[in-house]
Amino acid sequence: xxxxxxxxxxxxxxxxxxxxxxxxxxxxxxxxxxxxxxxxxxxxxxxxxxxxxxxxxxxxxxxxxxxxxxxxxxxxxxxxxxxxxxxxxxxxxxxxxxxxxxxxxxxxxxxxxxxxxxxxxxxxxxxxxxxxxxxxxxxxxxxxxxxxxxxxxxxxxxxxxxxxxxxxxxxxxxxxxxxxxxxxxxxxxxxxxxxxxxxxxxxxxxxxxxxxxxxxxxxxxxxxxxxxxxxxxxxxxxxxxxxxxxxxxxxxxxxxxxxxxxxxxxxxxxxxxxxxxxxxxxx
Numbered sequence: 641x642x643x644x645x646x647x648x649x650x651x652x653x654x655x656x657x658x659x660x661x662x663x664x665x666x667x668x669x670x671x672x673x674x675x676x677x678x679x680x681x682x683x684x685x686x687x688x689x690x691x692x693x694x695x696x697x698x699x700x701x702x703x704x705x706x707x708x709x710x711x712x713x714x715x716x717x718x719x720x721x722x723x724x725x726x727x728x729x730x731x732x733x734x735x736x737x738x739x740x741x742x743x744x745x746x747x748x749x750x751x752x753x754x755x756x757x758x759x760x761x762x763x764x765x766x767x768x769x770x771x772x773x774x775x776x777x778x779x780x781x782x783x784x785x786x787x788x789x790x791x792x793x794x795x796x797x798x799x800x801x802x803x804x805x806x807x808x809x810x811x812x813x814x815x816x817x818x819x820x821x822x823x824x825x826x827x828x829x830x831x832x833x834x835x836x837x838x839x840x841x842x843x844x845x846x847x848x849x850x851x852x853x854x855x856x857x858x859x860x861x862x863x864x865x866x867x868x869x870x871x872x873x874x875x876x877x878x879x880x881x882x883x884x885x886x887x888x889x890x891x892x893x894x895x896x897x898x899x900x901x902x903x904x905x906x907x908x909x910x911x912x913x914x915x916x917x918x919x920x921x922x923x
Contacts, residue, residue, distance in 0.1 A: 687835040688796055689855050690726050692876040696900040697918065700730055702910030707918070712879060712900055714799055714857065717786050721795050728837060728857070728879075729790035733783045733800035733825060734818070735765040744768070748779055750812055760808050767805050770821040771813050780824040787829050797835035799857050800825050804841040815844060819851050826852030838874070842866045845873035857881070862891020867899065885919075892921035 694711040703719040713721070714728040721727035736744050741757075750758040750769040757766045770776045783800070790798050803822060806813035818841075829836040835854040838845060845856065855877035861867040862882050870878045880901040882888040888903040895901065905917040 687830060687833060687854060688726075689835055689877050690728070690797065690879060690900070692900070693898055694726075694900050695920070696879050696902045698881045698902055698904045698908055699910065701908035702913075704911040714879070717790055721793055726797070727795045728797045728799050729787075729793070729795040729834075730799045730801060731783060731786045731790070732765070732802060733786075734770065734802035734805040734821070735760055735763075735767050738764045738766075741766050744782075745778075748775060750809060752810065752812070758809060758812065760802070760805065765802075767809055767813070769813075770817045773820070776817070776821045776824060780821065780828070783825060784828045787825065787832060787834065791832035791834055795834065797837055797855070798825075798829050799837045799839055801839050803839050803844065819844060819847055822853065823851045837879075838870075842869040845869055848873050855879070859883070860887050862889075862895065862901070863887030867891060867895050871895075871899070888919060888921070896921035 690712050695707070695709040696712045697706050697710045697714075699706075699713055699715045699719070703715050703722070706713055706722055706725060710725065712726045712728065714730055715721065717729050717731050721729075736749065741749070744766070748769055750767040750771070752758055759766055768779050770779060787798050800822065803818055806815055806818045822838075826836050830852065836852065837855045837857045838848065838851075838853040839857045840859055842858070842861070844851075848854075854874075856870040856874045857879050858867065858870050859881045860883060861870060861878075861880055863884060863886065867878065867880065876898055878899050880891055880895070880899055882891050882901065882903045883906050885903070888901070891899075891901050901921055903917065903919040905915050907915060909916045911918075
């Protein structure tokens with residue numbers, strides 16, 4: 641699996657216009673709607689999926705005016721959506737931001753046999769303990785509040801990160817735990833008219849019918865030869881972020897005529913920052 645994942649984390653909460661529960665969106669993207677299927681989609685309204693093979697920008701490190709031709713933007717949940725585009729709202733759902741660790745009840749942080757909190761060491765993020773139904777419900781209650789914030793601001797979709805955190809748990813969490821938790825989030829997102837994207841974790845893509853996931857946000861699937869697995873599960877509703885020139889070249893050569901692909905700098909910095917980089921298959 642790709643090792644890189646943007647380390648974005650801004651902080652401030654704002655509320656805006658309530659998104660209609662009928663699934664209306666602020667964008668002029670795809671009119672294709674997700675089809676109801678099994679437990680992850682029960683009781684939800686029709687949702688609008690991202691447009692396919694469209695200009696994409698990944699702005700988790702800070703919002704800035706999208707370039708001409710961009711139709712899909714992903715931003716952190718604390719940011720406002722971009723006017724007139726298809727907007728994806730990023731939430732860190734399976735791990736805690738380092739600065740938010742103390743805000744979580746101690747028993748909801750995963751611990752090792754010695755009682756120490758289990759960390760994603762690449763990002764210094766505590767894993768959340770989704771190992772029991774009761775704990776999943778409590779964690780989902782908090783994440784659902786963030787999803788509500790995304791809906792209130794007018795986002796079209798939500799992107800819960802770290803679906804693959806069970807792979808960093810030392811065997812304390814399982815793929816079944818991850819799927820059970822994402823199913824809870826899917827049901828809530830759909831109840832608010834939001835589509836929900838699978839973030840990475842291609843090995844679980846074939847479970848989308850049960851989990852209720854609608855599209856995929858794939859980091860470095862070109863570099864790691866994983867794009868096909870997402871396409872098999874989600875069709876062309878896959879948005880791709882690459883972080884290397886080689887990954888972009890490979891992704892564009894194999895999928896550039898079908899998928900939305902962008903290369904960003906690893907910290908996804910905003911335009912004007914000295915490290916800012918954004919390239920596409922056409923640039």
